[in-house]
Amino acid sequence: GQQVMQIPQYQHVQEGEDFTTYCNSSTTLSNIQWYKQRPGGHPVFLIQLVKSGEVKKQKRLTFQFGEAKKNSSLHITATQTTDVGTYFCAEDNQAGTALIFGKGTTLSVSS
Amino acid sequence: NAGVTQTPKFQVLKTGQSMTLQCAQDMNHNSMYWYRQDPGMGLRLIYYSASEGTTDKGEVPNGYNVSRLNKREFSLRLESAAPSQTSVYFCASSGLAVNTDTQYFGPGTRLTVL
Numbered sequence: 391g392q393q394v395m396q397i398p399q400y401q402h403v404q405e406g407e408d409f410t411t412y413c414n415s416s417t418t419l420s421n422i423q424w425y426k427q428r429p430g431g432h433p434v435f436l437i438q439l440v441k442s443g444e445v446k447k448q449k450r451l452t453f454q455f456g457e458a459k460k461n462s463s464l465h466i467t468a469t470q471t472t473d474v475g476t477y478f479c480a481e482d483n484q485a486g487t488a489l490i491f492g493k494g495t496t497l498s499v500s501s
Numbered sequence: 502n503a504g505v506t507q508t509p510k511f512q513v514l515k516t517g518q519s520m521t522l523q524c525a526q527d528m529n530h531n532s533m534y535w536y537r538q539d540p541g542m543g544l545r546l547i548y549y550s551a552s553e554g555t556t557d558k559g560e561v562p563n564g565y566n567v568s569r570l571n572k573r574e575f576s577l578r579l580e581s582a583a584p585s586q587t588s589v590y591f592c593a594s595s596g597l598a599v600n601t602d603t604q605y606f607g608p609g610t611r612l613t614v615l
Binding site for chain 2: 396399423425431432433434435438478487488489490491492493494
């Protein structure tokens, strides 16, 4: 069935270091979404990427969509303790009526 | 504007008991979803409703039923709870079903089945 592979599962960094999580799909995607879930919280939408090769930035966060629209990445520059949480990518199901989420990358940051 | 609300926030059940998780949204969204979240498993879709009056199975529907009561409300029922259903349950809504608009999540229900 349709799968979204996300790596790594866990990442620990020192504050100020960079962090990247990768998302790979078994199918060519129409779009991809990214969500963040703080510890004890609920997922919150970050961004949607639609175009091949698209790069979008939100302050220290950089999102990329692969040229073949089969992979995506989220890069955080100079992590802060406020970046702690689990980052999920999500793609459309085949019918385009719901999202399939990756298993997430949990980021911890020590100061 | 409360967004997506869920009740209860916490629940403990014994094996075999039944319960209904309630979800409501005040954003006039068409689509609503129920997910469960288990450690290391991410978010798995249980059921969704693309519009009022329709429901469809997701990835893990067994042991659950849903009702789209009206445009605002989407409930999830466990008829005979099992320990394997211990999880955090999230309800979400989105404006559109097609092209999967941004999803807005509720705060979750933490369910333990003993």
